[in-house]
Amino acid sequence: xxxxxxxxxxxxxxxxxxxxxxxxxxxxxxxxxxxxxxxxxxxxxxxxxxxxxxxxxxxxxxxxxxxxxxxxxxxxxxxxxxxxxxxxxxxxxxxxxxxxxxxxxxxxxxxxxxxxxxxxxxxxxxxxxxxxxxxxxxxxxxxxxxxxxxxxxxxxxxxxxxxxxxxxxxxxxxxxxxxxxxxxxxxxxxxxxxxxxxxxxxxxxxxxxxxxxxxxxxxxxxxxxxxxxxxxxxxxxxxxxxxxxxx
Amino acid sequence: xxxxxxxxxxxxxxxxxxxxxxxxxxxxxxxxxxxxxxxxxxxxxxxxxxxxxxxxxxxxxxxxxxxxxxxxxxxxxxxxxxxxxxxxxxxxxxxxxxxxxx
Numbered sequence: 581x582x583x584x585x586x587x588x589x590x591x592x593x594x595x596x597x598x599x600x601x602x603x604x605x606x607x608x609x610x611x612x613x614x615x616x617x618x619x620x621x622x623x624x625x626x627x628x629x630x631x632x633x634x635x636x637x638x639x640x641x642x643x644x645x646x647x648x649x650x651x652x653x654x655x656x657x658x659x660x661x662x663x664x665x666x667x668x669x670x671x672x673x674x675x676x677x678x679x680x681x682x683x684x685x686x687x688x689x690x691x692x693x694x695x696x697x698x699x700x701x702x703x704x705x706x707x708x709x710x711x712x713x714x715x716x717x718x719x720x721x722x723x724x725x726x727x728x729x730x731x732x733x734x735x736x737x738x739x740x741x742x743x744x745x746x747x748x749x750x751x752x753x754x755x756x757x758x759x760x761x762x763x764x765x766x767x768x769x770x771x772x773x774x775x776x777x778x779x780x781x782x783x784x785x786x787x788x789x790x791x792x793x794x795x796x797x798x799x800x801x802x803x804x805x806x807x808x809x810x811x812x813x814x815x816x817x818x819x820x821x822x823x824x825x826x827x
Numbered sequence: 828x829x830x831x832x833x834x835x836x837x838x839x840x841x842x843x844x845x846x847x848x849x850x851x852x853x854x855x856x857x858x859x860x861x862x863x864x865x866x867x868x869x870x871x872x873x874x875x876x877x878x879x880x881x882x883x884x885x886x887x888x889x890x891x892x893x894x895x896x897x898x899x900x901x902x903x904x905x906x907x908x909x910x911x912x913x914x915x916x917x918x919x920x921x922x923x924x925x926x927x928x929x
Contacts, residue, residue: 705869709870748891751887751889751891752869752870
């Protein structure tokens, strides 16, 4: 039988935000594709819950807040063949209501933290040649939403940053790609300020398949981008819109 | 590789909310400079880089590493090194002498 081009066997993958949502699903999917997974998240108990869902392996728990002492989180990590930056928060406020703290919070978690984590991983030489870096942004980076100004801007910043990172990592054959999902059923949207009823209505009326994405849909794309199948693919930003009609 | 230098990027950035810590800036001796220079490379064995190394000849040398060297000189010694100046240097010691004279 031909070798499976999508396997992650022999690869060590760091997944941030692995205690819920897209991060958790990505950690599970990577383990099912035989990767050794390093799971990061703030809450140990919730990371344990993720580990319980994962296929067996010598997975590593790297609990810690990425907006804090990131050097200390990175120091004990093994060498990595892939990183999926999933950690992020939602935010919903009209532009006229935005305060400095909102910007610090959202940009801090969605932009500053992954950028500083990536810097630290490179400084501490944790990223192997030929590795794959994946950022989870949002279609919001280019498609507006009422009350989502800062959130969308934080994802736009991430997309622009990833575009530059790909240039700097290309000499070591490290690829950098972005996934920009439409709505995904996670805590981020359920607790994001809209009622579940409004979300269900949006799902029915504004999505071609009348369904938002599920976290595993995004996870499977992350697996693809981590696998050798995409070893020559860098600088892509893949929209995973679930056929959102109001793009 | 354990890097415990006082100018090591790891030490300086552990609290990334802090302002640049100019307390770390000082004159380096040649040996320290060579080690810092070598740290800008990702794949080249640090042993391969000595004071007399003609760094442009190294396989990994590139404009990207050159930018890393310029940033290293700036953050660790507070000196501004121009790309053209770096290009004109032949050995690592040439760079050290140039920066020292600034």
